[in-house]
Amino acid sequence: MPNDPAPDSVPDTAPVPGGGPCGRPGVASWCRRVRGLLTPDRWAHVVRVTELAERIARANRFTDDEVHDTVLAAVLHDAARDLPDERLRELAPPTNAQERAHPMILHGRAGRALAESWGVHAPRVLGAIEGHVAGVEPEDRIGTAVYVADVSEPGRGVNDDVRELALRDLPAAYRTAVRRKVEFLRACGKPVHPTTLEVHDSLVPDRS
Numbered sequence: 715m716p717n718d719p720a721p722d723s724v725p726d727t728a729p730v731p732g733g734g735p736c737g738r739p740g741v742a743s744w745c746r747r748v749r750g751l752l753t754p755d756r757w758a759h760v761v762r763v764t765e766l767a768e769r770i771a772r773a774n775r776f777t778d779d780e781v782h783d784t785v786l787a788a789v790l791h792d793a794a795r796d797l798p799d800e801r802l803r804e805l806a807p808p809t810n811a812q813e814r815a816h817p818m819i820l821h822g823r824a825g826r827a828l829a830e831s832w833g834v835h836a837p838r839v840l841g842a843i844e845g846h847v848a849g850v851e852p853e854d855r856i857g858t859a860v861y862v863a864d865v866s867e868p869g870r871g872v873n874d875d876v877r878e879l880a881l882r883d884l885p886a887a888y889r890t891a892v893r894r895k896v897e898f899l900r901a902c903g904k905p906v907h908p909t910t911l912e913v914h915d916s917l918v919p920d921r922s
């Protein structure tokens with residue numbers, strides 16, 4: 715998008731090694747900035763999520779603007795994931811006991827705050843960054859594409875069926891991914907984040 719702020723002073727013509735979406739002008743500088751905050755393994759995950767999110771977006775006939783915002787949100791979604799707990803709490807003050815006990819849950823909201831501080835203002839990009847942890851409204855195409863790509867990228871070794879489904883029917887893949895997460899947490903006896911529960915309970919039943 716022509717109005718995207720330049721994230722840093724590095725010329726945007728220099729590609730990030732590895733090609734893919736990060737090899738493109740307009741994306742490369744964001745990739746460099748995020749890569750500087752993450753471990754190599756985490757960065758490799760971000761690249762896979764970004765590639766898959768773009769495939770999902772194109773397969774579901776997103777507009778060019780939607781594809782652009784999906785790619786940007788995917789690049790940024792885990793920007794705060796490797797920050798120390800204290801920094802997470804600074805960027806995203808906890809709002810409930812679960813968030814206080816497990817600061818890692820804050821990394822979506824903290825990533826949103828980081829992106830805002832870098833000059834990203836598009837609500838649907840910021841919403842997808844925040845919502846990749848606890849979920850987004852089912853009608854949010856960009857948010858659901860990033861959420862599903864995050865939980866089903868091939869490096870996870872799980873949710874291959876969700877990935878395949880997302881390339882045909884993103885809303886159905888999102889419903890499956892959210893239900894699976896809630897079932898998994900309940901089976902482990904772990905608390906479900908209130909937002910996740912809200913999203914889960916709002917999903918219409920699948921007819922199949």
Ligand SMILES: [Fe+2]
Nearest residue numbers: 763791792864
């Ligand atoms: Fe992720």
